[in-house]
Structure formats: C-alpha cells, structure tokens
Amino acid sequence: MGVNESLGAVVKAFPQARLVAFADLSSRMILSSMGPLSTTQEYLDRLCDQARTSFDDPLFSLSVEAFGEPNAAVVMGPDTVRVFLRSDVEPADALCCICDHGIDLPAFVAKIRTTLESITHAG
C-alpha cells in the first residue's frame, strides 16, 4: 500500500479526521496529505512547523527529563484537535493530523501509529 492509500485508509476509518498528512520534519515538508479539509501549501507548511514546535523546548526537555523522548503530541484548541506522531525509528518521519473534537482519540492514535510504522518501513 502506498503512502496516499495508507493515509486515505485512516481518513476512511475516522470520518472526524479532517486531514492526515505525512511529513518529513527535517526538511519541513508535507509529502502527502489526505482528507476532506481543503488546504493551501502555506497551511500545510505551517502545520509542519507546528509539528516541529510540538517536539521542541521547553515541553520537550521537560518530557525527556521526566520520562524520555516523546514521539506523540496532541494539541487542542477551541475548535480542533491536532495530533502529531513521530516515528520511533526515523524521527524525521511524522504524521500530522487535524481532527474534530469528537474523534475517538485512543483508537485514532493507535491507528496512525501503525500507519506511520508501515510507511516508514516501506520507505
């Protein structure tokens, strides 16, 4: 299954996922995205930057100091939930997702974790 198909499968399984994107955090690029949310390239660039910010100081250092390096972040605002997940084996590979608040977050996190692993191992 290709990257687009993998991302599409996530969107199909979770209708509350408005955007699921695969990013290379080291080059700050969204490489592929799927979902009903219409976006511009500028918006995707900003989403990628937000993923990098999520895995940055100061909260990153606090987490490392307390429990080890974090690979998952959930950012909740007034209207949406953003989920950022980095690969354990290739930290530059990440999924950046925008969801409605009604999403089943534990199930969604589990699904995107297996999706990211399959994309990383396939690449």
Add this chain to the structure above:
Amino acid sequence: MNRGTLPILARLHSLQTSARIVPGGGRVISEATDRNPVAQMLRVMNETMLARSLRFVSAAGPSLTLDVAGRRVLRVTGAEGLTGAETCLATDVLEDEHKDELIKLFQGVALVREELHVFSGPAGRGGEEVSIGLPVALLADLLLVDLNVTEPDDDPVELPEVVVPPTPAEIAAGETGLSGFASAVGPALVAWLIDGGAEAGRTDGPEEMVSHLQGFLADERDSLERQFDSLSAAPGDAICMILGAMLVEGHSIVGARIGPSILLGVIEGDATTATLGAWRAALR
C-alpha cells in the same frame, strides 16, 4: 444539507441577527465572549461585494482600516495601535506576499475577550477594481475559518462539538477554567499546578513532583508561552497540549493555557480520553 445552500443560509442568518450599534455609526460584530473574533471579521469582509472602506476597531484600542470589494481585501489604508503594518500600508495593492503580515494585523485587532466593532464608509481609492487584492476565502482558508456557518460558532455554551456528550467526570466537576479541567481529567492527572491568573497557586499531587513542575515553570514560563503561541491561531489563545511517548500508556506531560493561567501537570496512563473531554468542559 446541500453544501450549495450554506452560503445562502449563512447570509439569511446574518440578516436575522439583531445588530448592536455603537456611537459613531459602527456595529458590534464580535462580543467579548466570542472565541473567534477573526472569523467574524472575515465574514463581514466576505459579505462586502461593493467597494467599501471597513474600519475594524477593538474595544481594547487597536484599529485596522481596509478597502474591501468583491470578497477581496484590496489594501490596508490605516492601522492604529498595531505593529508590523508598514509593508501592507505602503503597498497600493495587496498581493500574496502580504498575506502573513495581513493575518497578523487581523489577529492584532480582533482580540479575544474584547468587543470588535466595524465602521463602513466609501472606499478609499480605486475600489471599483475588484480583480486585485487578496481573496477573503484564501485568508479564511489559512486561518481554518468556515465563512459559511449557519449558526454562531463562537457561542461559549454551544460549541460545534456538542454532539459529543460530556463525560460523568465533566458533569460532576461542574467547574470551568483550569481547575475544572484538572477535576475533569480526574485521578489520571497525578500531579499539577496552576500559575498565573485567579487560579494561581492551586496544586495537587506528590510534593516532589509539584515542586519540580514549579521550578520548571519559574524558569520557563515565558518560553512556554511562546511555544503555546506558536501553536495557537492567535497569541494568548486557549490551548492544551499533551506530550508523551505513547499517550495511551506510561506518563505524559500536559500543559494548558486559558487566559493568564497556565496549568502544567503529569498524566499517568491514558492521557487522551479524559483530557479531550476535560478540555471541552474547561472551555465552556
């Protein structure tokens, strides 16, 4: 619902909404309780077909004057109490390169927890030329704003996510703000403290953990605010962030901000389910 009817319903809704007039002939487009005043600002611009000068004035003081026509922002003709407006003011025609600065100006004038007024007048210059400028739809897209909502999306009692029933913990807590958030998360939040605002000084959990969090906030409060701002639509917006290795097991760090208050805590076990419901409750 047929998506094609949404713009019509949105327009009908806006026509039915009673306007509140302020001295000088302006009207209130966003109340202090509205969560997304920038969205209201964009909707006003999106309803402007004929060339008009729109002056947006925050009750806090800043103002921004724009020439708008044909659902496009043609130019910035005035900015008071706002920084970073020089480039937009200097250009006769806004182009793609100006959109980031323009969005910052929107966010600078459409402040959360402040009333926003609009005053309409004749366009400054060249307003009849509508094939120029930045489309309001593009700016709305960048800000994730739906221009065609049929109901107010900023009603603090009726969030778009109300289809999800509150958890028993949310109902039992009956509190709002960050203390209510901590109560609603429940025992999974093993240690926490609140810094700043009316709730400052509230803590719970083992003294050693709370003390560590206090020391961290004492050193890093400013940089944490910057990290939150980088992840928010506008500086100072309410935000909650969880960071962990797995999120659904082990330990995670949670940081949240509502107004001047910041909560920092440690979650043990599943950090996703309880936190999402608690956050919805905290924002009510």
